[in-house]
Amino acid sequence: MRRGGRSIGIVGALVVIGGFLSLGIALAHAREETQARRVRPGHRPAPPDSERPPLPPRQEPPPVSSSEVISxxxxxxxVTVxxxxxxGEWLTGLGPEDFEILEDGVPQxxxxxxxxxxxxxRLVVLVDTSLSVKGRLEFEKQAIVRFFRSVMRPRDLAALIAISTEAILRQxxxxxxxxxxxxxxxxxxEGATALYDAVVMAAEFLASVEGRRAIVLLSDGRDTVSRATLGQALRRVQEVGATVYAINVEEPISANVRELIGETALELLARQTGGEVFSPAQLEELDPIFARVTEQLRTQYVLGFYSTNEAxxxxxxxxxxxxxxxxxIARAREGYYAPRR
Structure with a gap:
């Protein structure tokens, strides 16, 4: 009987030990599974695809005003208008319902x-400082100082580029x-005239900031040493959506005759971007011209649209x-370059 009882006791002990081992293995698996499911504090595990809500359909954004916080x-x-x-006055007080925009003839x-x-x-002033303007530069500088003092308002930013043998950022x-x-x-x-390079530099600076982008250019329009061409300069300005106001500071050959090549370049830059060319007969007219530029900058509208042409x-x-x-009459840039893939 002792042997039988001892055998039964041994068997029972083995059963109990086996049960504890099974329980330990199960707990270990449970612990590993729990650790595998842990995520970092502050993060939530992503639900299975079947539990995720469907993405909302794409909707065309409603019109917004500049007073709203937008991205x-x-x-x-x-488009600046x-x-x-x-x-002959610059009209104010218009709303979005007063405008219409067409892209390649298609309403937007x-x-x-x-x-x-x-x-x-966001304003960049370009000043021709080549040796050809030495006799009138001091007068121009005084007019530019008065322009900066009158045109700048809180939140506005401006920069200054000198046009010489190369484009030089002065401020x-x-x-x-x-x-x-x-x-x-x-x-x-000093130096020669890298006009087109300076226009490209101005456009590059404007591309880095949001706002109404404008370039005020004082030059006779003649370029002598630029690496960029007039076409390349114009394209870069159009790509950033800047408006060019050009002041032809060349001394007229006679009362009604100016150097045609330079004037044509200034006219192209201004007309294609929705700006204007001014040709003062004498330096004393610079202040009234700057006043007119200031008035235009302060009465601008900005319209935005998402093109129906998705190419x-x-x-x-x-x-x-x-x-x-x-x-x-609405004055605005004549076009823009679509984005590339």
Missing amino acids: LHSDLVL NVLGPR RIAFFSGEAGLPL GFTEDVAQLVTAVRGLKA RDGAFRRLTVRVKREGV
């Missing part, structure tokens, strides 16, 4: 609107008028901006 999508095409009234829906200089100004973007004035006063006449082919697309009022 400008890279495909949003912005000035509206000239029947008496206005998805963004900013009225009367609602967006901050990067700043809202400090005193820094701009100091940079202007330090300009000196990303880099092609040039012609723009037409109209105002739904009699006797008024």
